[in-house]
Amino acid sequence: MRAVGGASSLTEQVIEAVREAIHSGELRPGELYSVYQLSAQLNVSRTPVREAMLRLAEAGMVRFERSRGFRVLRSDPKEIAEVFQLRLLLEVPAARVAARRAGPALVEAMRAELEAMRGAAKEHDERAFMRHDRAFHGLLLAAGANRKLVGIVGNLRDATTTLGASTVDRSRSLADIAAEHEPILTAVESGDPAAAAEAMRTHIAHTGELLLTQSATENGTTPTPEDLSLIHGL
Template sequence: MRGEQTQKLREALEEDIASGRLRPGRRLDEVSLAERFGVSRTPVRETLIQLAASGLVEIRPRRGAFVVLLGPRELMESFELMAEVEASCARLAAQRMGPSDRAALHEAHGACRAAVGAGDEAAYYAANARFHGAIYAGTGNRMLCAEAQRLQRSLQPYRRLQLRVPRRMEASFAEHEGVLEALVAGDGATAAERLRAHVVVQGERFMALLAVLQDETDAVAQAGYQAG
């Protein structure tokens, strides 16, 4: 039960941080958060520790937890790093995936297809994480898998917000199709190239993501102004 509370708290705070509702430098008060979500301070404390591990929160000794938010340059560089790590995962997975790994990948891809058909952004976000996770596991390299998972956690809020870019969910699924095809064929070079292009954000796509972030921030600011 507490684990479920912590997961819901983490997802809510990730969304608040990435959207600008919780701004950089903002102190996250455990008592206020516990009251807001109707829980004890224990799951709040656990959530803040998880967010600190993913790089979204900084816990300062004797001062508390504070929001960290990547600027445009750091965001671009983080996606570039994530793209290179995932490309390496795809290259190895194409050669090493076993039957159970392939089954997990196909199951996640099917869940992505169902979410696109239903227009369910939240379901797609979860299935998308499983799709990428199946590739990490398929590398057979525990160190690389752990690093990919760490980076994925740090970029989760931004990857979720990308799905608000018009038609991004459909485009993401189409890109998955290409990655899956290359992986099943055992073509590591093509799988790596396609997954790199899928993850990295450049040009118009990066600007669209920044626009979504700005829209979220402006909406929150306007709501605060009207409430005042």
């Protein structure tokens, strides 16, 4: 496992390193690991490692066992389905409201974020891409004049990220994800609330279904009809 270090939070770096190790198979589901062992491997103190593991435990990615260490858990398809059901309930109506209230400033800001996403996709800079992806969605949420929505959806996205759930280079490319945002921008620019809501629903449901299928596959199962109905808002 690679050592961590640099300007960003050590806790965040540990979370990222652990996620990478889980997806690469270096840390395997069901195996018991210790904070001391991880601290030595990453060449950091135990405090940021412990904080990172607590965050990952809250997200359901690991489980602590008293006086023994922690075990890596398989991602839970149900959690992913529930997160995306909530995103549908919040972001679809927010897109409808934003399209009603959209002015030139909002459209230009959204277009700038989409262009930045495309630029990051060409460079295959996933971190920069996701930063602009969040900003694009944040502009729509803020346009609905409910600032709490931005934080709530941000927390839902954080939960997905902490679980390590990503479709990038597994079921679609960064360029594919950017392309899914184009119909949303077009609908907002046209002042078409129904089209904006439908474009947002399509984008979120597609992302959720891909992540749900990946998670189920990792668990040796297939998505349940109940989980799929949550993803599609049925």
